[in-house]
Amino acid sequence: xxxxxxxxxxxxxxxxxxxxxxxxxxxxxxxxxxxxxxxxxxxxxxxxxxxxxxxxxxxxxxxxxxxxxxxxxxxxxxxxxxxxxxxxxxxxxxxxxxxxxxxxxxxxxxxxxxxxxxxxxxxxxxxxxxxxxxxxxxxxxxxxxxxxxxxxxxxxxxxxxxxxxxxxxxxxxxxxxxxxxxxxxxxxxxxxxxxxxxxxxxxxxxxxxxxxxxxxxxxxxxxxxxxxxxxxxxxxxxxxxxxxxxxxxxxxxxxxxxxxxxxxxxxxxxxxxxxxxxxxxxxxxxxxxxxxxxxxxxxxxxxxxxxxxx
Amino acid sequence: xxxxxxxxxxxxxxxxxxxxxxxxxxxxxxxxxxxxxxxxxxxxxxxxxxxxxxxxxxxxxxxxxxxxxxxxxxxxxxxxxxxxxxxxxxxxxxxxxxxxxxxxxxxxxxxxxxxxxxxxxxxxxxxxxxxxxxxxxxxxxxxxxxxxxxxxxxxxxxxxxxxxxxxxxxxxxxxxxxxxxxxxxxxxxxxxxxxxxxxxxxxxxxxxxxxxxxxxxxxxxxxxxxxxxxxxxxxxxxxxxxxxxxxxxxxxxxxxxxxxxxxxxxxxxxxxxxxxxxxxxxxxxxxxxxxxxxxxxxxxxxxxxxxxxxxxxxxxxxxxxxxxxxxxxxxxxxxxxxxxxxxxxxxxxxxxxxxxxxxxxxxxxxxxxxxxxxxxxxxxxxxxxxxxxxxxxxxxxxxxxxxxxxxxxxxxxxxxxxxxxxxxxxxxxxxxxxxxxxxxxxxxxxxxxxxxxxxxxxxxxxxxxxxxxxxxxxxxxxxxxxxxxxxxxxxxxxxxxxx
Numbered sequence: 001x002x003x004x005x006x007x008x009x010x011x012x013x014x015x016x017x018x019x020x021x022x023x024x025x026x027x028x029x030x031x032x033x034x035x036x037x038x039x040x041x042x043x044x045x046x047x048x049x050x051x052x053x054x055x056x057x058x059x060x061x062x063x064x065x066x067x068x069x070x071x072x073x074x075x076x077x078x079x080x081x082x083x084x085x086x087x088x089x090x091x092x093x094x095x096x097x098x099x100x101x102x103x104x105x106x107x108x109x110x111x112x113x114x115x116x117x118x119x120x121x122x123x124x125x126x127x128x129x130x131x132x133x134x135x136x137x138x139x140x141x142x143x144x145x146x147x148x149x150x151x152x153x154x155x156x157x158x159x160x161x162x163x164x165x166x167x168x169x170x171x172x173x174x175x176x177x178x179x180x181x182x183x184x185x186x187x188x189x190x191x192x193x194x195x196x197x198x199x200x201x202x203x204x205x206x207x208x209x210x211x212x213x214x215x216x217x218x219x220x221x222x223x224x225x226x227x228x229x230x231x232x233x234x235x236x237x238x239x240x241x242x243x244x245x246x247x248x249x250x251x252x253x254x255x256x257x258x259x260x261x262x263x264x265x266x267x268x269x270x271x272x273x274x275x276x277x278x279x280x281x282x283x284x285x286x287x288x289x290x291x292x293x294x295x296x297x298x299x300x301x302x303x304x305x306x307x308x309x310x
Numbered sequence: 311x312x313x314x315x316x317x318x319x320x321x322x323x324x325x326x327x328x329x330x331x332x333x334x335x336x337x338x339x340x341x342x343x344x345x346x347x348x349x350x351x352x353x354x355x356x357x358x359x360x361x362x363x364x365x366x367x368x369x370x371x372x373x374x375x376x377x378x379x380x381x382x383x384x385x386x387x388x389x390x391x392x393x394x395x396x397x398x399x400x401x402x403x404x405x406x407x408x409x410x411x412x413x414x415x416x417x418x419x420x421x422x423x424x425x426x427x428x429x430x431x432x433x434x435x436x437x438x439x440x441x442x443x444x445x446x447x448x449x450x451x452x453x454x455x456x457x458x459x460x461x462x463x464x465x466x467x468x469x470x471x472x473x474x475x476x477x478x479x480x481x482x483x484x485x486x487x488x489x490x491x492x493x494x495x496x497x498x499x500x501x502x503x504x505x506x507x508x509x510x511x512x513x514x515x516x517x518x519x520x521x522x523x524x525x526x527x528x529x530x531x532x533x534x535x536x537x538x539x540x541x542x543x544x545x546x547x548x549x550x551x552x553x554x555x556x557x558x559x560x561x562x563x564x565x566x567x568x569x570x571x572x573x574x575x576x577x578x579x580x581x582x583x584x585x586x587x588x589x590x591x592x593x594x595x596x597x598x599x600x601x602x603x604x605x606x607x608x609x610x611x612x613x614x615x616x617x618x619x620x621x622x623x624x625x626x627x628x629x630x631x632x633x634x635x636x637x638x639x640x641x642x643x644x645x646x647x648x649x650x651x652x653x654x655x656x657x658x659x660x661x662x663x664x665x666x667x668x669x670x671x672x673x674x675x676x677x678x679x680x681x682x683x684x685x686x687x688x689x690x691x692x693x694x695x696x697x698x699x700x701x702x703x704x705x706x707x708x709x710x711x712x713x714x715x716x717x718x719x720x721x722x723x724x725x726x727x728x729x730x731x732x733x734x735x736x737x738x739x740x741x742x743x744x745x746x747x748x749x750x751x752x753x754x755x756x757x758x759x760x761x762x763x764x765x766x767x768x769x770x771x772x773x774x775x776x777x778x779x780x781x782x783x784x785x786x787x788x789x790x791x792x793x794x795x796x797x798x799x800x801x802x803x804x805x806x807x808x809x
Contacts, residue, residue, distance in 0.1 A: 168404070172412050176399070176402070179400060181383070182361075182363055182383050182395070183383060184384035184387060295443070296403045
């Protein structure tokens, strides 16, 4: 194996690509959780996004419709969660778990007819720059537009939460829905919007998997990435930038340990496969150990059902 | 700017309770109005209606002779009605400025200038850029007030504002409220504290069981007359017979007790000495934060000390934990009813079971003996006139007074030899205070002893046989209660010396 500069560049590019679904899903879930809603259905929404994106691509032969459709389907399925938890006041945890189970089953059912169909090539940007510049080329160029969006998203999310009025209102609702309601904020509306946004981002994360990362439909293809995204949000203490760092570490070690396995290192395979999980948690715990900041970032009302006094 | 606010025939009925029954009141600017009543009299419901949080079933609200609809808090804001709730409506993790800007349409710079003007005008000192959770209760209240002032309120409603304040903060608040009133803001002040009504307000409306029972000028009222209107019956003024305990046997002795804490926010206790006789009530006065918490925990066993430093009925108990001390017939009623004495989410009988004695057989072979606990709980509810007989009720639905009765009852039903209580009437209404006081006098009459740690001097002078003052973790000389005056206590509490 040659460790020339260009190879490292390609490796970094691969790491970035593998962390995209995590960044998208976690950024979406982060907004949802910041409003005080704990949606454990990330995995379910992702897999629904993956199958609907792929199915739409096959049916319409149009990648744009496929991507938009996957976001819409994520949004619709999160609307079920919203109706249950916000209007019918069901328990967030139980409803989220049900959503995941539902999503996995539903996607398998829809996906039956789409197994084995080859995917369509997704347009990549700046492919000529990727090949002409050594090292930096494969890192920065030759990616899909969704990757660029994903890497901008944590910064946008951070700005949105900290600097905009809407972001402030979302944080306020997550801190104390009762106070927010007494201030005349429509808590239910804010929480619905955050749930729907989270659903759309999870749908997009799923579509990235089935349209770009491994362009085909395989049952259960999200492979637990939704759960990782959920864990990232918590271990990153609800900070979008730390979610990005966490997703990169996770993606990075996943790819590296695959290479290590291929190189035949004398380390048990099980340990290598567990490495991404262990390292991500360690790093995120270390970078988020400031208890004061944790307190300020944690949505105090997370998972609490809110209903208005009549 | 003249403001007239009128509520007319307001009714609000909750299942099983008429919270407001045809309430009609009139207010005009330039005056401070008190709305007085016991807990559950319907004050808070009326206030929630005026602030748009709750919709009335019947009746109308008029602002300057125009009927206004208050369907949401936004409507109240639009009509320039500002409201400071008893439980703050602040966002703890957001900064002070973010809390203020959340419902303002102004640009950040404009708002900041406006807030700074208000801070200067009323001499408030608050850092706008720190998170609210770092503020004291008094400062949080100021943030709430500023939030109202930003909107140029015509009406400012304060719901039980002093229940979380220190005395100094209360004085500051009263100065500010009088200033607002001078500036033409109509102020409605909700309270159950009679002294505050007399010292702050111009007019007082008394509510009882959802109805307005009297409206009068405060000049024409006295504490007794207001108390009677509030409770609806003539309260017996209870007085304690002063006893001579020279002959009676010593039950508790603390000698040379020291406590040094690792926590910088706790107070160290230095060389405490005290003794208590059978049937005696020892009062411990002091401004809160002078070591009362630590002293209570040392007595209850939450803080373990050397065995020999505390002797109870000639046994060394310093090393025993609270449960073991209870087996020796000590009983404790902590200051914080909701987080220390009871678990609000648990049912009444479950809270009773928490206080588990070996002798009571609440648990058998690791299983809960529900029947026994429920019988025991029913006995407490009826013996201590708690306002319910439903032991399945969650404790959080009891009013402060009833919860305190339940807690004291739970402690006393096993007839302990010593009851240690810490601010037992904190935040309660007159009726409940009276009941608790009677109970405490009663146990002394039955030959049981008590230690009363309290920040309420009137209460201490009324109930104690002997009194001392705790200041910066040190106890003053223990004095006979009949030789002590409120002034004397005040001097000692401030760290001065007498004689």
